[in-house]
Amino acid sequence: MKHFLPLLAVALLFTACQMKTNTTSTPAVSSDYSRGAAQMAALWTEADGTAEEMAAFIEANECKTPKEKHALYLQLAHIIETITQYADMTYVELLRPTTLTGTEPGIADWMITSYSPLAHFSDDLFTNKIAFLTVLNFPHYSLEEKDSLGVNWTRDEWAYAELGDVFASRVPAAAMQKVVEANADAECYIADYNIMMKHLLTADGRRLWDEDLSLLSHWNLRDELKSDYDNQEKQEMIYQVMQRIIKQEIPAKVINSSEYDWCPYTNKVFAADGQSVKAEREKDVRYEKILAHFHAYQEEDRYRHDMPTAIQRNFEGSMQMTAKQIETLFTELVSSPELKAVGALIRERLGRDLRPYDIWYNGFKSRAAVSxxxxxxxxxxxxxxxxxxxxxxxxxxxxxxxxxxxxxxxxxxxxxxxxxxxxxxxxxxxxxxxxxxxxxxxxxxxxxxxxxxxxxxxxxxxxxxxxxxxxxxxxxxxxxxxxxxxxxxxxxxSRDMELLTGQKSDANSPESVLDQVWGMYEIMGVSLVDMRMWQWLYAHPEATAAELKEATLRIAAEVWDAYYEPILGEKGCCLLAIYSHMVNSPMYLPNYPIGTIVRYQLEAHFANLEPAEWAEEYMRVYRQGCLTPNAWMRGATGSEISIEPILKATREALQ
Ligand SMILES: [Zn+2]
Structure with missing residues (x-):
């Protein structure tokens, strides 16, 4: 079911819901109601019917036997599959001109791209009471319940619980629209934030780049830094630019503009004639965008009794792991002795002490046998x-x-x-x-x-x-x-070479393992800052953009000093707050390292299998479907999500 959720999430954003913000109109829930009836009653509003009508609905529609319940499950699953699948096919078809080559899209082709065939899915199914019928018989279970009760669940019971997630909440369109707007606005800000490299000056007035190079923050800046391992002066300059952006000391005039020269060290701005000019800093726009997201989420929070914070919706909802579980995995990896050893190896290769930006060291490259x-x-x-x-x-x-x-x-x-x-x-x-x-x-x-x-x-x-x-x-x-x-x-x-030339690829070579684990070290740090920033926001809902900036800088420094300073130096460094996804995709970052952890855990489980066994095991593992991550991994490998396989691969690679 996680398949159609992205499309459904878009749809829910536009659902016109009749729910009143005033929940006192909800009929009283009798204590002898079943779990499903209680959850259904909490979603029922005056517009849906009187208290008597609700009681009658429960009486008439609550399944009495397991057989009845299973038959209902099959009907509901068929309804959901039919509606969402044909909506998706419609969407794919309408998007063909703008996503595929072959024809030149016209005005209407572009205009239709914002159309969502599922926009009224939730609304329609609450109106015709299919949603109530679903919640009544297939109640929602929290992640904690799924992880504990699920140990003894049959496949049927897992499927019933999954069905219970579909209509667990009912959020008015206006509230969701604010989230969409905050997101689109942050997206534009991030997509149009360029630094003109030719106009950067060293403290003694030299240019380090002579070509017209416009680099998007932070991805292009980072990639340029990675390719500058033969020129440390350029790397230091980019590092300096990034800190000015994070601290919002960057002069507003120099963003996206070739009109002025800028020295990131002194923070002075010069006109084309070399005269120093007065330049205002960017204000705290970066943090205003994050705050706008937070305020939009707060609107949504009021309707999400199942998961009342954006933190819960992101972790327990989308990722199906608690923030605490993820934080534990990440802090264990970033404080591991294995990473210290990788850091020592990089230092040896560079022949100098590490600098904070060596978090992007790119020297681990598997040499291809064929050009x-x-x-x-x-x-x-x-x-x-x-x-x-x-x-x-x-x-x-x-x-x-x-x-x-x-x-x-x-x-x-x-x-x-x-x-x-x-x-x-x-x-x-x-x-x-x-x-x-x-x-x-x-x-x-x-x-x-x-x-x-x-x-x-x-x-x-x-x-x-x-x-x-x-x-x-x-x-x-x-x-x-x-x-x-x-x-x-x-x-x-990782098997692409094998499939192309028949020769075993070295995608799991020692160099590539070290490259992976060093990449995880970076993203996990950024993720920890992102997560802790959101925890701070929920603890300080009245915060201003300036206060949020201050808190983010403090959190970034705390994470740095605990897990990065021992390897990369520079106490109090704020570099981990540079990642653009922090601004335009709140809390999305932890998905990347989780993907790598899962991959290594599977690689370890599949290791030494003959191809036929490998494929059979692949089928068995991926047929499990959308259980919780821990239940899935237990079914796949016998143990829960763990960083041990990647650490073991690292130890072997280091030898
Ligand atoms: Zn992918």
Whole structure:
């Protein structure tokens, strides 16, 4: 079910709901009501009927036997699959001109992109009382309950609990609209924040970049820093720019503008004639955007009795792990002796003390046995069109160990299409729909980079098909959280060379393990800052943007001093607060390291399996569907989510 949730989430944003903010009109809930009846009553409003009508509805519609209940489950699952799948197919079809190559989109094609066929899904199903019927018989369970009670649940019971999540809350459109607006606004701010590198000056007035290079904060700045390992003066300069952005001391005049020169060290701004000019700082816009998100979430909080804070909705809801569970995993990894050893190795390689920005050290690279040009020559010839890639997919699955009949069946549910933008995988929502693999192919054929990404997406699509078409319950289709599909994508991607040349790839080479774990070190730190900032916000709901900035700087320094200063130096460093996702996608970052943790745990579990066993085990594991992460991982490997496999791989890589 996690499959259609992204689309549903968009839909809920526009639901016009009749719920009154005044909940005193809710009929009193009798104490001998069942769990489902009590939850249903909490969602029932005057507009839905009188107290007597509600009692009559419960009396008439509460299932009396397990057989009745199962029959109802099948009907409801069919209704939900039908509505959401055809809505998704409509959406995909309408978006074709703007997402695929081939035709030039017109005005109407662009205009229709904001249309959501599921906009009134929740509203309609509360109005016709299907939602009440669902909640009455399939109540919602909290994450904690799923994790504890779920140990003894049958597949049926898991599916019933999953159905109980669909209508667990009823949020008015206006409240959700505020979240959408705050998000769109932050998105624009982040997407249009560039630094003109040619106009940066050292303290003694020199330019370090002479070409016109406009870099988006923070991703492009970071990538430039990573490519400057032969020029530390440039790295120090970028580090300085980032700190000015985080502290909001950056002059507003120099953002997106080539009109002035700026020295990030002295923070002085100069006109084209070299004269120093007065320049106001950016104010606290960065923190205002975060605060706007918070205020929008507070509106939503009032209607979410199931999960009354954005922190809960993000962690217990979307990720199905508590913030505490995640914080424990992350702090264990970032304070591990293994990471200290990796840091020592980097220091040895660089021949100098580490600096904070070495969090982006990029020297761990597995050397390819074959040059990229040679690989591109193969991929261009083999994949001149998307159809050629599609035709080759069953062979790839067979080579990974899947039985021919299963390989064919999986691939029959995947279509490859030419993407206009970047490659991506679009999951099927129901069993009449195909999962889509979108890839970019130049007229000269697919280059190696495109092939590598296509194999990654193929890993997503295979998971999407296995967890939907091979699942015994529609409501359990999918995965626990996004990290679990990323794990599948990486399992495939790390075997791309094998699939292309037949030679074993070294994607799990020592260098690549060290590269992965060092990358996790960075994202986990940023995630911890993001999470603690949100905890602080909920503890200080009256905060101003200036106070939020101050708190964020303090939190970033605390996280740094505890887990980063011992390896990278510089007490009180604020660098971990630079990540743009903190501003435009609150609390999304922890998904990345969870994906890597899951991947290594699966790699360890799959290690030493022959291809046929590997594929069989892959099928078994991904057919489990959207249980909680811990239940899923217990079913997959026998133990809960753990960082031990990645640490073990690190120890082996270090030797
Ligand atoms: Zn991916």
């Amino acid at each position: 990229e040009d040679a690989l591109t020559a193969i991929t261009r010839k083999r994949y001149p069109t998307p159809a050629a890639f599609e035709a080759d997919m069953p062979r790839m699955l067979r080579e990974l160990g899947f039985q021919p009949a299963i390989a064919d069946e999986i691939c029959s549910h995947i279509a490859v299409e030419p993407a206009r933008g970047s490659g991506h995988a679009w999951p099927a929502v129901g069993r009449q729909e195909k999962a889509l693999l979108r890839t970019r192919i130049a007229p000269t054929g697919m280059d190696y980079k495109g092939y590598n990404i296509a194999v990654h997406e193929f890993g997503h699509n295979t998971e999407e098909v296995v967890s939907l078409y091979f699942n015994d319950h529609y409501m359990l289709a999918g995965i626990p959280a996004t990290g679990f599909t990323e794990a599948s994508a990486f399992l495939f991607q």
